[in-house]
Amino acid sequence: MGDRRDAGPGAAGRALAAGRPEDVRNVVLVGHSGSGKTTLVEALALATGAVNRAGHVADGGTVSDHDEIEHRQQRSVQLSLVPVEWDGIKVNLLDTPGYADFVGELRAGLRAADAALFVVSAADGVDGATRMVWEECAAVGMPRAVVVTHLEAARADFDEMTETCREAFGGDSPDTVLPLYLPLHGEATADGHAPVTGLIGLLSQRVYDYSSGKREERPPTEGQLPELDDARSRLIEGIIAESEDETLMDRYLGGEELDLKTLIQDLERAVARGSFHPVLAAAPAAEGCKQGIGTVELLELITGGFPTPLEREVPQVTTPQGTSHAQLTCDPGGPLAAEVVKTSSDPYVGRISLVRVFSGTLRPDETVHVSGHGLEDRGHEDHDVDERVGALSSPFGKHQRTVPHCIAGDLACVAKLTRAETGDTLSAKDDPLLMEPWLMPDPLLPVAIQAHSKADEDKLSVGLSRLVAEDPTMRLEQNPDTRQVVLWCLGEAHMDVALERLRTRYGVQVDAVPHKVALRETFGEKSTARGRHVKQSGGHGQYAICDIEVEPLPVGSGIEFVDKVVGGAVPRQFIPSVEKGVRAQAAKGVALGFPVEDIRIVLVDGKAHSVDSSDAAFQTAGALALREAASQCRIHLLEPVSEIRVMVPDEYVGPVMSDLSGRRGRVLGTEPVGLGRTLVRAEVPEIEIGRYAVDLRSLSHGTGRYGRSYARHEPMPPQLAQKLREQHAQESGR
Numbered sequence: 001m002g003d004r005r006d007a008g009p010g011a012a013g014r015a016l017a018a019g020r021p022e023d024v025r026n027v028v029l030v031g032h033s034g035s036g037k038t039t040l041v042e043a044l045a046l047a048t049g050a051v052n053r054a055g056h057v058a059d060g061g062t063v064s065d066h067d068e069i070e071h072r073q074q075r076s077v078q079l080s081l082v083p084v085e086w087d088g089i090k091v092n093l094l095d096t097p098g099y100a101d102f103v104g105e106l107r108a109g110l111r112a113a114d115a116a117l118f119v120v121s122a123a124d125g126v127d128g129a130t131r132m133v134w135e136e137c138a139a140v141g142m143p144r145a146v147v148v149t150h151l152e153a154a155r156a157d158f159d160e161m162t163e164t165c166r167e168a169f170g171g172d173s174p175d176t177v178l179p180l181y182l183p184l185h186g187e188a189t190a191d192g193h194a195p196v197t198g199l200i201g202l203l204s205q206r207v208y209d210y211s212s213g214k215r216e217e218r219p220p221t222e223g224q225l226p227e228l229d230d231a232r233s234r235l236i237e238g239i240i241a242e243s244e245d246e247t248l249m250d251r252y253l254g255g256e257e258l259d260l261k262t263l264i265q266d267l268e269r270a271v272a273r274g275s276f277h278p279v280l281a282a283a284p285a286a287e288g289c290k291q292g293i294g295t296v297e298l299l300e301l302i303t304g305g306f307p308t309p310l311e312r313e314v315p316q317v318t319t320p321q322g323t324s325h326a327q328l329t330c331d332p333g334g335p336l337a338a339e340v341v342k343t344s345s346d347p348y349v350g351r352i353s354l355v356r357v358f359s360g361t362l363r364p365d366e367t368v369h370v371s372g373h374g375l376e377d378r379g380h381e382d383h384d385v386d387e388r389v390g391a392l393s394s395p396f397g398k399h400q401r402t403v404p405h406c407i408a409g410d411l412a413c414v415a416k417l418t419r420a421e422t423g424d425t426l427s428a429k430d431d432p433l434l435m436e437p438w439l440m441p442d443p444l445l446p447v448a449i450q451a452h453s454k455a456d457e458d459k460l461s462v463g464l465s466r467l468v469a470e471d472p473t474m475r476l477e478q479n480p481d482t483r484q485v486v487l488w489c490l491g492e493a494h495m496d497v498a499l500e501r502l503r504t505r506y507g508v509q510v511d512a513v514p515h516k517v518a519l520r521e522t523f524g525e526k527s528t529a530r531g532r533h534v535k536q537s538g539g540h541g542q543y544a545i546c547d548i549e550v551e552p553l554p555v556g557s558g559i560e561f562v563d564k565v566v567g568g569a570v571p572r573q574f575i576p577s578v579e580k581g582v583r584a585q586a587a588k589g590v591a592l593g594f595p596v597e598d599i600r601i602v603l604v605d606g607k608a609h610s611v612d613s614s615d616a617a618f619q620t621a622g623a624l625a626l627r628e629a630a631s632q633c634r635i636h637l638l639e640p641v642s643e644i645r646v647m648v649p650d651e652y653v654g655p656v657m658s659d660l661s662g663r664r665g666r667v668l669g670t671e672p673v674g675l676g677r678t679l680v681r682a683e684v685p686e687i688e689i690g691r692y693a694v695d696l697r698s699l700s701h702g703t704g705r706y707g708r709s710y711a712r713h714e715p716m717p718p719q720l721a722q723k724l725r726e727q728h729a730q731e732s733g734r
Contacts, residue, residue, distance in 0.1 A: 016083045016394055018090045021309045021330050021409035025302050026092045026356075028109040031119035032127045033098035036149035036284070040119060041082050041095045043284030043292030047299065048084040048091075050396070077497050079105040079342050081354060081395050081411060089303040092411050100129060100702055101491035103441055104473030105342075108422065110136075111438040112341045112356040112411060115143040115306040117298075118169070122148050122156035126168040128649065128703030134169050135675060143274040143307055144169075147298060151183055151196040151283040158183045162279055169277060175238040179279040180267075181297055182231060186211060196283045196293060200224060202232045203263055210293045239263055242270035264304075271305035278305070309409025314358045315339075316436040317425070320371045320384050325433060328359040332407040336360030336368065338426040339435050340417075343470040345505055353414045354395070355406065355426060358435070362406040362414070362426065364392045369432040370417065372424035383419055386429045390415035421469040442707060443475050443488035444693040447495050448516065450485065452509035460485075463506035467498060474498060481518035481595060491694055517640060517687045519594040519724075520713045524634035526551040531581075531625025533617050543609035544617035546570060546578050549602040550629045555638075555712055559586055560600040570606035574618040578603055581622025590630035592728045594637070597713070601626070637721040638713035639685050643668075646680040646696065648704040653678045655699055663688035664717075683711055 018024045029037040080095040094109040096102075110116065116137050120126050137144055146169065148161050158179075166174040184198035184207060197211040200220060205228065209216045220228055236258065240248045243266040252258055270276035278301060282294030314328040317337055328337050342354040355362065362368075365388065372383050393400035393413045406412035420426070423440075427433035451457035464485070468476045475488035489495040495512075502508045527550045535542040553560065561579045570578065579601075586596040606621075644665075648656050650672075657667050657680060665684035673679050684692075689708070696704040716724075 016085055016090050017403040017405065018407060018410045021332065021407060023088065024090050024092065024309055024409045025115070025306050026094070026113045026309065026411065027115050027117055027302055027306060028094040028096060028113035029117050029119055030096060030106065030130065030133055031098055032130055034124065035098060035119045035121045037095055037098065037119045040147065040149060040282060040284050041093050043295050044093060044299065045082055045084050047292060047295035048086050050084045077102055079109050083394055083396070086299040087303050090410070091299070091302055099493055100697060101494035103490065104471065106133070107438055107440055108341045111339070114309055114312045118144060118146045120146060120148055120161065120165065121150040122158060122161045123150045123153035125161070125164055128701055131168050132703065141274045143272055144277050145271065145301060146177065146277060146279045147282050147294070148279060149282050149284070151281055154193050158281055165279055175241065176275065177277045177279060178235050178238045179231065179281070180235065180301070181281050181294070182227065183281045184209065199281055199294060199297060200228055202228065202235050203260060205232070208297065215296055236263060238276065239267050239270065242266070242276045244269070268305040272307040272311060317433045320432050320434045330408045331359060332361045334359040334408065335431055335433070336362065336426065336428045337433050337435060338362055340420050340422055340424045340426070343420070343422045345466065345470070349400070350416050351418060353417045353420050354411065355414050356411050357406050357408050359408050361408065362389065362392065362412065364389055367429050368426045369429045370420045370424055370426060371432060371434045372421050384432065385419050387417050387419055389417070422472045440472055441490060443473055443490050444706070444708065445489045445491055445495065446515045446690060447487045447489055448484040448513045449487060449510040450513055452511050456509045459506065459508045460510065463502050463508040466506060467502060479518060482516040484516055486515065491697065515690055519716070520638035521589055521591050521594045521596045522598045522636050522638055523550050523552045523630070524636045527629040527633040529625050529629035529632060531621040531623070531628060533621040533624060541612035542614065542617040543612035544574070544621035546606035546618065546621045546625050547604050548582070548625045548629060549604055550626070551600050553598045553600055555598055555714060557598045559583060559597060562600060562602045564602055564604050565606065570603065571608050571613070574608065574613065574615065575603065577615045577618035578622040581619035582626045584619070585623035585626045590627055591635040592637070592724065597638070637716040637724060639687055639716040640713050641683050641711045642686050642689065642708040643681065643683050643711045644689065644706050644708045646682070646704060646706040647673065647677055648680065648700050650676050650678050652700045652704060653680060656680055656704065659699060660684060
């Protein structure tokens with residue numbers, strides 16, 4: 001890092017297939033939207049010779065953000081894999097969306113990677129969401145580095161940005177986040193801005209000048225030495241503090257000039273084990289520079305400092321039945337264990353599964369076992385099936401380049417796995433395995449949809465099933481109470497992309513309609529009524545009369561049916577018929593069409609006819625009796641109440657509690673959870689939190705998270721219930 005010479009680039013236009021796990025680096029790029037991740041990936045592909053100067057692969061097409069939706073929205077909306085080669089190492093660059101609605105794609109990238117590169121803009125700083133992802137990576141010990149982009153921006157200040165990163169990412173150990181290079185500035189322009197023209201290596205004490213359009217190496221000038229010496233001393237002390245050689249610090253403080261090779265080796269070891277986090281500078285779009293500033297230095301760090309797949313522990317596996325299995329290792333000759341980290345559809349190829357192989361070797365045309373469990377509550381079917389693997393390929397932009405195999409530690413695309421979904425495990429058919437799932441956020445924004453036309457209705461179910469198979473952060477619900485089809489999404493942008501994919505990819509046009517909350521009805525007081533179903537129209541008639549009493553029960557009691565008939569007024573064989581009738585009517589509702597609950601129905605009397613009474617007649621009489629009883633008393637509407645758990649930084653606790661109170665919420669308590677965050681627990685009516693996923697993000701500047709669970713139904717305030725009754729009357733009168 002700094003002492004190496006330029007390595008030869010990979011050959012453009014050919015597929016990359018690793019032969020050994022130690023020759024692979026899997027790196028995920030993390031950062032907020034607009035931080036420059038995609039531009040950096042394009043520059044790295046250019047630096048390695050994988051694309052030409054126009055940003056196109058050898059056989060046409062662009063490298064990243066090639067989806068039409070991404071072109072229209074001018075931002076990344078999905079995980080993108082760009083494999084490049086540097087110094088004989090295959091580097092799988094996993095570019096992730098920075099917008100919060102697509103955090104599922106980010107988590108898939110984290111699962112597939114062995115190290116994370118946090119991209120921060122010198123012009124914008126570090127946002128709260130990026131800090132949270134850093135802490136998540138720290139919790140699992142994932143190695144991390146920081147690259148500061150947009151150095152060419154007028155207000156960019158690398159030194160200031162470095163200090164911001166030290167505060168944001170260093171925590172109690174800020175000296176574990178230090179720069180490896182300082183930006184080299186050219187002459188100031190008329191507006192006083194001095195453009196970045198190169199980098200100064202702190203360890204190598206060499207200048208890497210890009211001002212001529214290509215990377216040239218030279219010694220620093222006398223004027224650059226004071227700044228260089230101060231930053232270099234700080235860096236060396238930070239490296240030594242993480243070194244396994246406890247004598248280095250004493251030797252350094254004693255004035256000994258430490259060997260550069262030793263420092264680089266200690267640095268690389270500290271980076272690989274996640275205890276030191278170097279900061280690099282990059283200006284991939286610098287004007288007049290054919291090779292983006294900082295790309296070579298970044299590639300040197302990735303290939304020399306980031307860990308190989310051999311250094312990452314394979315996720316725990318079990319059998320599909322849940323029994324334990326021996327811990328796997330990253331061994332190409334071991335049992336096959338691979339995971340689908342992304343699913344997409346190609347109009348010509350069909351379903352394409354991006355797979356990370358953790359153990360064994362995946363080969364084309366072999367039969368594998370596909371296991372997918374644990375997502376039934378999101379509309380994903382449980383499945384254990386055998387499927388034949390199609391062609392294996394390495395993606396590059398819109399194109400797929402065929403590869404002969406995919407070894408443990410590498411990534412590849414698999415064609416035509418018709419049943420495999422994102423998160424599924426691929427294993428040997430005679431040794432089926434199930435991999436421990438990764439953490440995925442719950443979709444909490446409901447979007448009710450309906451087919452735009454009859455033709456769309458015929459294709460809707462197929463399109464929706466394919467959509468949720470691709471995206472495990474989306475939940476499909478067929479609500480029996482409201483009779484709505486509901487897509488649960490992470491946010492409005494997530495919803496927009498889902499509906500656009502339905503239209504453009506699956507040819508299904510849908511309309512979003514107001515989402516209905518599943519209310520309930522109950523009796524507000526005791527009521528009695530008679531259900532009379534008597535018809536004589538020639539031939540076999542219908543005769544059934546039943547008298548009932550209805551009384552309210554405590555919340556959560558359900559429906560209780562009691563038989564108090566004496567003297568055989570209602571024959572014993574028709575008692576169940578009455579019960580079936582009143583329960584069926586209760587399910588349909590008695591006021592606004594919502595199910596009735598928390599009542600006791602007592603059958604007290606009735607009449608029957610020896611010829612004309614029947615099961616159907618008494619079912620009808622029971623239903624009529626319940627409707628008549630409802631017409632003679634007050635009917636209360638019950639609304640569902642959720643218990644929600646909101647996790648926010650301490651500074652947002654007050655605004656969050658105030659907002660919840662404004663939603664008719666009852667705050668149950670707060671508790672500190674460390675790292676400057678607080679958990680707020682509250683009970684809030686579901687009708688008030690339909691858009692809470694969006695509103696909380698705005699309120700907490702993207703740093704808040706919440707979960708919800710059903711608590712109970714309880715009476716709706718009379719004024720709100722009256723509004724619903726008036727609305728129902730208007731709709732019924734149309």
